[in-house]
Amino acid sequence: MGSRWAQVLSRLEQDAALTAAFSQAYPDGLTANNVANALATFERSLVTVNSRFDRYLRGEKQILTPVEIEGYRRFREFGCISCHQGALVGGNMYQKFGVLSDYFANRPTTRRDLGRFNVTQREVDKHVFKVPSLRNVARTGPYFHDGSADTLAQAIVIMARYQLGRELAERDIAAIVAFLNTLTGELPVASR
Amino acid sequence: MARFNFGPQHGHRLRLGLGFAILLALVTGLFMRADEVSPEAHYAYMQSLRRIQQADVELNAAAVASYADLLQNYDPLLRRVQAIRSEQSQLIRIPSSLSTISQARLRLMVGKLLASQQAKEDDIDRFQRSNAILRNSEFYLPHATETLLTTLAAPDARAFEHFVRHLLGFTRGGNPDVAEHLTAEIKHFRQLNIQRHGPLTMNQLLVHAELIIAHRPEVNALVERIMHSSAAALHEEVTRVYIEGHEQALRLAGYYSQLLYLVSLLLAAYVIYALFRIEDDRRQLADAHRDLAERYEAQRRAGPGRGRAAPLCHGVYQCCRGDDDYRCQFPNCCGQPGFFGNFRLRDGRCHRADTGRRAQYLPLLLVRDQYRFAERTAARK
Numbered sequence: 001m002g003s004r005w006a007q008v009l010s011r012l013e014q015d016a017a018l019t020a021a022f023s024q025a026y027p028d029g030l031t032a033n034n035v036a037n038a039l040a041t042f043e044r045s046l047v048t049v050n051s052r053f054d055r056y057l058r059g060e061k062q063i064l065t066p067v068e069i070e071g072y073r074r075f076r077e078f079g080c081i082s083c084h085q086g087a088l089v090g091g092n093m094y095q096k097f098g099v100l101s102d103y104f105a106n107r108p109t110t111r112r113d114l115g116r117f118n119v120t121q122r123e124v125d126k127h128v129f130k131v132p133s134l135r136n137v138a139r140t141g142p143y144f145h146d147g148s149a150d151t152l153a154q155a156i157v158i159m160a161r162y163q164l165g166r167e168l169a170e171r172d173i174a175a176i177v178a179f180l181n182t183l184t185g186e187l188p189v190a191s192r
Numbered sequence: 193m194a195r196f197n198f199g200p201q202h203g204h205r206l207r208l209g210l211g212f213a214i215l216l217a218l219v220t221g222l223f224m225r226a227d228e229v230s231p232e233a234h235y236a237y238m239q240s241l242r243r244i245q246q247a248d249v250e251l252n253a254a255a256v257a258s259y260a261d262l263l264q265n266y267d268p269l270l271r272r273v274q275a276i277r278s279e280q281s282q283l284i285r286i287p288s289s290l291s292t293i294s295q296a297r298l299r300l301m302v303g304k305l306l307a308s309q310q311a312k313e314d315d316i317d318r319f320q321r322s323n324a325i326l327r328n329s330e331f332y333l334p335h336a337t338e339t340l341l342t343t344l345a346a347p348d349a350r351a352f353e354h355f356v357r358h359l360l361g362f363t364r365g366g367n368p369d370v371a372e373h374l375t376a377e378i379k380h381f382r383q384l385n386i387q388r389h390g391p392l393t394m395n396q397l398l399v400h401a402e403l404i405i406a407h408r409p410e411v412n413a414l415v416e417r418i419m420h421s422s423a424a425a426l427h428e429e430v431t432r433v434y435i436e437g438h439e440q441a442l443r444l445a446g447y448y449s450q451l452l453y454l455v456s457l458l459l460a461a462y463v464i465y466a467l468f469r470i471e472d473d474r475r476q477l478a479d480a481h482r483d484l485a486e487r488y489e490a491q492r493r494a495g496p497g498r499g500r501a502a503p504l505c506h507g508v509y510q511c512c513r514g515d516d517d518y519r520c521q522f523p524n525c526c527g528q529p530g531f532f533g534n535f536r537l538r539d540g541r542c543h544r545a546d547t548g549r550r551a552q553y554l555p556l557l558l559v560r561d562q563y564r565f566a567e568r569t570a571a572r573k
Binding site for chain 2 (some may be wrong): 076078080081082083085086088092093094095096099100101112124128163164166167169
């Protein structure tokens with residue numbers, strides 16, 4: 001997030017428990033390489049299959065509640081699946097944040113709000129971000145590139161307004177939140 | 193500092209050694225060049241080209257399927273793009289067996305192919321974005337219109353229904369010129385500023401209509417561009433250039449093999465010749481020894497010589513007098529001539545002179561010396 005390794009390491013060193021854990025796990029303790037290795041190892045462990053939604057798709061129709069099934073239906077009907085699709089329910093494309101109206105209008109913007117433009121320097125990539133996977137989304141808040149949405153409900157309202165051009169009823173939001181909660185997979189045994 | 197006496201014999205040996213080293217280097221070089229075209233590297237490169245071509249074809253198929261709504265997600269698109277991307281690193285590793293010119297040509301073509309693939313990847317990215325927006329709006333607009341129409345007054349409802357039908361016709365491959373007319377209609381509805389109660393407003397639908405008008409031609413154009421990307425043609429060109437280069441390298445390796453075979457034959461012939469020479473010399477030497485032994489035995493039988501009972505001299509290099517090249521100076525000298533003859537007095541001592549090229553005639557010299565010795569012995573008697 002725009003930090004330098006010196007800043008990262010300095011901040012991590014303030015956590016005595018973390019430093020001790022690094023010393024225990026790596027012979028040379030807390031270093032940039034070891035932090036990168038730890039992050040990569042953690043990410044490789046994020047194989048959270050067998051969510052309730054997976055089981056539902058495999059035929060266990062009773063595994064989801066009626067509200068969750070209704071949420072799935074709404075998720076499809078409202079067009080969320082235009083971007084959040086595929087095995088990971090997203091994560092396979094980029095999209096502009098603010099398709100039907102300008103999300104960044106009337107708010108102070110920073111460089112990080114430019115999104116993919118920071119990488120490609122192309123005008124068409126301004127405010128374009130990777131569509132995130134919704135797997136385990138209930139556990140990965142706060143949401144958006146700037147962490148501006150604290151809850152799933154807030155995120156859904158913003159997405160519906162700026163990406164789908166709709167104002168959703170409370171009931172629909174609750175149903176979609178319930179559905180998104182079904183995407184939480186089983187954690188690896190070591191992480192439980 | 194001792195100075196190395198570089199005589200004709202040394203020069204001959206040096207030339208011989210140098211010639212042998214050059215020949216060895218030539219054989220080694222030819223062997224390496226003949227074996228330079230690695231079948232494994234060729235197979236790996238061809239496999240890489242084939243995988244890219246396959247992924248490109250599948251990418252086109254996935255784009256069309258996605259465009260036709262036969263494919264509801266972009267996972268296959270992403271997989272193909274990643275497959276192509278992962279093969280690119282293999283593609284730029286051009287086999288070293290190709291000639292410098294072929295490598296340069298191939299590098300140029302691969303550069304063009306990578307640029308084209310990057311452009312195609314960008315088009316895929318834009319297609320995904322536009323198509324996602326379009327799908328959402330095209331799916332949502334008819335349903336929302338149905339809801340809206342129930343709340344509108346009859347004239348407005350009819351006009352809006354007509355507009356939406358017109359718009360849906362446009363999305364199904366209608367005349368692109370219609371876009372202008374539809375945009376004008378949207379402007380007209382905005383000016384009417386039709387108000388209604390409830391969460392759904394006409395303006396929301398008009399925004400969706402605008403997105404459809406903007407993105408439908410873009411998606412159509414992008415799919416067209418993806419399908420007609422220069423990547424496929426460039427891929428063919430890269431394959432052609434590579435195969436040409438490979439064939440050229442194979443031909444060259446074939447020439448080197450033939451040359452290697454020729455040089456090997458020459459070497460083998462020389463070895464056979466040398467063996468014959470050695471055998472011939474050995475026979476001559478054996479004959480000379482036999483002749484010498486016979487003469488010596490004849491002398492021994494002829495009468496007691498000066499050194500008959502004496503032991504044979506040692507160190508013939510030091511034992512010959514300057515005034516008589518062939519007689520030993522030891523008091524109890526055996527009287528034999530200096531073996532291999534050709535001794536000279538230097539610094540008061542007798543040294544063996546360099547025989548040089550005469551070495552090959554040594555058996556003959558030996559016979560000559562023996563003959564002279566016999567003559568002198570007879571004269572003394």
